[in-house]
Amino acid sequence: MTATAITLRVVGKSFGDTVAVTRLSLDIAAGSLTALLGPSGCGKSTTLSMLAGLTEPDTGYLQFDGDSILGVPAERRGVGLVFQKPLLFPHLSVADNVGFGLRMRGVSARSRALRVTEMLDRVQLAGLGDRRVGELSGGQEQRVALARALVLEPKVLLLDEPFSQLDTALRARMRTLLRQLHDDSDVTTVFVTHDQAEAVEVADTVALMLDGTLAGHGTPESFYTRPESLAAARFFGVTNEISGHVRGARFTAADGTLGIPTDTSDGPAVLVIRPEAVRLGGVSDAQARKVRGRVVGAQFAGSHLAVEVELADQRIRVHAPLDEPVTVGQDVDVRFPLAACTVFAADVPTDIA
């Protein structure tokens, strides 16, 4: 079986006056593990539900491998579903839960038993087939839900916040398991989460949704190094925003410093750079811009030193290596590597709450 590519074009869905999804266009590569990421209410679950065939879009189209899936009933889309709650049959054993779909398809008891045993092994539940599902832990229940979906060899696996009810350590183990299960098969996986750290850890591709539509799409790294919008940069956590303007393909900060090449149009602008990309001290480098600043705060933060630096008219955050000799009150050279700077026009919407 070859993997399935998913196409969404100008998809829209409203519930009464509530616009859940609007003008959503997205290409999900065959065989990818894509995180559909975004804050609560941005339309992730509705999107997943439209792919699953549980909700029909009002506008736009959806395709699997170039063929429209609009109007195709859920059970004929070749989709496996895993939800936040495992939704197992409480009166059936683990093995019977996993084998349920196979039984519905008329697969013989013998063949079913073989496939269920193999699947339980893959989700690390070997030997637990006879257990009643009420005797399982939350993590085990979600493994059963994963096994039940995957045993049917779906073309597409859709997961809606599947591990959000588990504790942190277990969630990390489940993410690793999901990655393994995905890598061992050809299934195209779409994983809904509101947690950007989870998206970055589990997925090879991230599709960020804000306000019902796509706000960024690319590798996890690209959201840190080249965010597509200010809102996307903000969603990915702590970032520095330096206000200024662009004139003649050059960004200048409000205090007249920097001079960063950019292809953003002339006008008020914001330069975005993550704290871990800013350098303190160091040698001159043609690929970076230098400004003078003063250290006004330095705090141990586990993996780095969280430093606050005052520039001419604003403060920025810098993550410095722990062995960097940084003292409060010290004057420092602050370097902005060009490759880590992204400039946006200042008049973009900024509310992403």
Ligand SMILES: Nc1ncnc2c1ncn2[C@@H]1O[C@H](COP(=O)(O)OP(=O)(O)OP(=O)(O)O)[C@@H](O)[C@H]1O
């Ligand atoms: N069946 C429904 N009836 C009415 N409104 C709905 C329905 N489903 C979703 N909505 C609304 O559509 C918007 C998008 O909801 P959706 O569940 O897709 O977002 P989400 O990003 O998955 O959020 P969450 O993580 O909180 O589930 C929300 O405003 C929600 O209240």
